Amino acid sequence: MDRAAGAISDKPPVIIVDFHAEATSEKMALGRYLDGRVTAVLGTHTHVGTIDARILAGGTAYVTDIGLTGRLNPSLAMTRKCSSNVS
Numbered sequence: 001m002d003r004a005a006g007a008i009s010d011k012p013p014v015i016i017v018d019f020h021a022e023a024t025s026e027k028m029a030l031g032r033y034l035d036g037r038v039t040a041v042l043g044t045h046t047h048v049g050t051i052d053a054r055i056l057a058g059g060t061a062y063v064t065d066i067g068l069t070g071r072l073n074p075s076l077a078m079t080r081k082c083s084s085n086v087s
Contacts, residue, residue, distance in 0.1 A: 001034065014039045021045055024064050031062040042066045 001017075015038040021027050027043035034041055036058025043050075049067030056062050 001030070005037065017041045019043050027064050028062075031056060031060065035060045035062075 005015075017030070017034060017038050017040065019027055019030050019041060021030075021043060022045055024043075027041070031041040031043075035056040038060055040061035040063075042063050043065045044067075046065045047068040048065065050064040053061070053063045
């Protein structure tokens with residue numbers, strides 16, 4: 001993350017980090033590490049949003065998981081088949 005941030009020549013006014021990680025602890029650690037250096041750290045992975053939105057001490061917005069950001073009725077790489085013969 002330090003290398004990626006250092007590669008930005010003109011720092012934009014808003015920097016949002018989407019951190020796709022499994023563990024809550026990984027997401028929180030990155031949020032704390034980047035606190036004050038980015039606008040927001042938004043965790044993704046679980047497809048279910050968490051209700052822990054907060055502003056960290058250094059001013060960075062943080063949410064452990066923003067939930068599903070995709071199709072309304074996904075089937076996670078499976079073909080969805082509907083039948084009119086459902087009992």
